[in-house]
Amino acid sequence: MRKIKLVLVLSLMTVAASVLAGPVSAAPVPQAAASAATRALGTSGFACDGTDSPAEGWVLPVYVHQPGQDSYDSEVESVLRTVWETDQTFESSARRFGVSRRLRVVQDDQCRPIVAKVSFLKGRNRAEMGKALTENIASQPARVRELVATNRVKLMFFGRDNEMTDSCTGGGANAGLSNGGVILPRWCWSEAGFTHEMIHSFGLSHCNGGGVNGNDPVCRNMGSRPECTGDPASNYHLDSCRTDEFRYFEPTPASQPKGEPLPEIRNVASSPYLIQDQPAPPVDFRLRIVESGKCVGVDGQQAVQVPCSDNGTVWRRTIDGAGYVTIRNVGNHQCLTGATAADGSKPVVTTVCAAKNPSQQWLPGAGQDKINFTNRADGKSGPGLAVPKREARDGAPVVRANGSTLKFEPLADQMFKTSPVGFPAPAPAPTPSASSTTASEPTTAPTSVPTSAPGPSSTPGPEDAPAPTKTPTRTVTLKSAYGTCLTAYRATARLGSCRTKWQLVPVAGKSVQVRFKSRCLALGPVNGAKRSVVLAKCSKTSKGQRWLLEPQRGGAVTLKSATTNATRIIRFSAKPTHIYAKATYVKKSLKFTIG
Numbered sequence: 001m002r003k004i005k006l007v008l009v010l011s012l013m014t015v016a017a018s019v020l021a022g023p024v025s026a027a028p029v030p031q032a033a034a035s036a037a038t039r040a041l042g043t044s045g046f047a048c049d050g051t052d053s054p055a056e057g058w059v060l061p062v063y064v065h066q067p068g069q070d071s072y073d074s075e076v077e078s079v080l081r082t083v084w085e086t087d088q089t090f091e092s093s094a095r096r097f098g099v100s101r102r103l104r105v106v107q108d109d110q111c112r113p114i115v116a117k118v119s120f121l122k123g124r125n126r127a128e129m130g131k132a133l134t135e136n137i138a139s140q141p142a143r144v145r146e147l148v149a150t151n152r153v154k155l156m157f158f159g160r161d162n163e164m165t166d167s168c169t170g171g172g173a174n175a176g177l178s179n180g181g182v183i184l185p186r187w188c189w190s191e192a193g194f195t196h197e198m199i200h201s202f203g204l205s206h207c208n209g210g211g212v213n214g215n216d217p218v219c220r221n222m223g224s225r226p227e228c229t230g231d232p233a234s235n236y237h238l239d240s241c242r243t244d245e246f247r248y249f250e251p252t253p254a255s256q257p258k259g260e261p262l263p264e265i266r267n268v269a270s271s272p273y274l275i276q277d278q279p280a281p282p283v284d285f286r287l288r289i290v291e292s293g294k295c296v297g298v299d300g301q302q303a304v305q306v307p308c309s310d311n312g313t314v315w316r317r318t319i320d321g322a323g324y325v326t327i328r329n330v331g332n333h334q335c336l337t338g339a340t341a342a343d344g345s346k347p348v349v350t351t352v353c354a355a356k357n358p359s360q361q362w363l364p365g366a367g368q369d370k371i372n373f374t375n376r377a378d379g380k381s382g383p384g385l386a387v388p389k390r391e392a393r394d395g396a397p398v399v400r401a402n403g404s405t406l407k408f409e410p411l412a413d414q415m416f417k418t419s420p421v422g423f424p425a426p427a428p429a430p431t432p433s434a435s436s437t438t439a440s441e442p443t444t445a446p447t448s449v450p451t452s453a454p455g456p457s458s459t460p461g462p463e464d465a466p467a468p469t470k471t472p473t474r475t476v477t478l479k480s481a482y483g484t485c486l487t488a489y490r491a492t493a494r495l496g497s498c499r500t501k502w503q504l505v506p507v508a509g510k511s512v513q514v515r516f517k518s519r520c521l522a523l524g525p526v527n528g529a530k531r532s533v534v535l536a537k538c539s540k541t542s543k544g545q546r547w548l549l550e551p552q553r554g555g556a557v558t559l560k561s562a563t564t565n566a567t568r569i570i571r572f573s574a575k576p577t578h579i580y581a582k583a584t585y586v587k588k589s590l591k592f593t594i595g
């Protein structure tokens with residue numbers, strides 16, 4: 001199994017990399033019942049820790065922008081939403097064992113989270129973001145300056161665009177006080193993307209297809225046991241499949257195989273960067289349907305679309321003892337339930353709340369400012385919540401289907417607000433590094449990103465790039481081994497007619513753009529463990545539009561994204577005309593014959 005050299009990434013991207021202390025011992029944790037009261041208005045969404053000690057580590061989100069493009073005030077809420085959803089993932093994963101784990105986020109004396117910010121020049125080695133923060137440490141809030149100096153801080157860099165970098169990266173040495181860090185381009189701002197990379201910061205590397213673990217670096221969405229192949233939790237809970245070959249999150253002795261405890265330095269649940277005694281309280285919220293501007297409410301027992309001012313639109317989000325989310329309507333005190341009608345349709349209703357009822361257990365999928373919920377009873381590939389045909393009328397039913405975009409709106413008005421601490425006057429901009437060294441990358445794409453996230457293919461750039469004159473453009477068909485050809489339907493690439501002609505336009509080195517009618521084949525948003533393949537406006541600056549034609553036996557080629565380690569085009573076996581991109585081996589990739 002190939003190991004990624006995470007320590008190198010750590011040394012490049014963090015302020016310092018020396019280990020100051022070992023992990024703290026596990027402490028008794030109050031049961032979830034200790035947090036029965038819901039959040040009051042004006043409170044933060046994060047766990048509190050008003051003191052610091054040499055045994056504690058801190059998580060610091062850092063907003064990164066190019067010079068002259070600082071939109072901190074309007075975009076910092078998106079950073080905190082992403083961090084909070086990952087905080088809830090840690091908590092849900094621990095609740096399965098009757099305990100609590102929350103992120104220890106850098107905060108002020110009122111428990112309000114602090115998000116640092118730094119200017120970073122496009123073209124500078126992204127591994128120097130930690131160095132850039134050090135160069136501008138005098139411009140950071142006092143609490144940031146104080147804690148960064150202790151060398152016990154994980155730096156979580158949130159790039160506001162996809163130009164400083166378009167690859168998601170995380171690295172670290174172990175689960176102790178070893179710092180570690182994360183770099184996310186804008187398209188990767190999501191629970192799945194951030195959680196995936198943050199787990200890397202605890203020293204976890206890629207499985208690379210070994211054993212039953214599949215190719216996901218943190219064993220999400222992988223494994224052969226029933227809970228891995230059928231339950232949506234396998235793409236949400238940390239170490240959900242409990243595979244013996246790749247364990248990393250075991251918060252109690254009961255969660256470990258008998259006689260085989262993980263060393264604390266390898267057990268993320270023992271990390272000093274986590275708070276162990278503050279179970280996440282329930283959160284009251286509204287669920288806004290972006291397309292109509294209305295909210296999910298109730299009419300009798302049926303979940304429907306209604307104006308957000310309606311009394312029935314307030315819901316209570318709670319993590320249950322199995323690590324799933326229950327959604328209780330505050331008006332009728334019943335729980336959101338996935339039902340199945342006699343005609344096979346999947347309405348959403350409210351029924352009397354019952355413990356351990358799979359139809360009342362939900363899992364969130366959150367990215368940027370959007371969210372949706374998957375019902376446990378629908379299995380691993382179940383749909384989210386939607387209004388059929390995106391109807392705008394009041395009373396339109398809410399069902400379990402794809403097609404709607406939702407926004408999570410907590411009633412606590414300060415839940416995703418950063419501390420009002422000010423930033424001192426910025427230091428002079430540093431001279432760009434002349435280094436051409438590229439940091440090792442633990443991973444180039446997260447487990448999942450929201451479909452609404454702007455992918456690298458939509459990065460702003462110039463108009464259609466002209467083909468280089470030194471190497472001629474080729475007009476070809478790309479015929480798959482199944483007899484169908486690469487074609488397109490609207491903005492989505494697929495297999496089908498062999499009448500479609502593509503232009504292979506050289507752009508950089510051996511990479512090409514694959515063009516059809518002035519649009520380019522590009523990596524699109526990610527859903528689950530795979531990434532869509534779309535047609536986007538051609539841009540010579542968009543790395544998501546660069547492809548390598550990898551020669552195979554018999555004259556065939558595979559299409560691999562030129563800017564990733566192993567993202568190749570795959571055929572979706574359940575729908576033979578559908579294709580997607582995924583980090584995989586050549587032998588599993590879709591092979592084309594150029595005609």
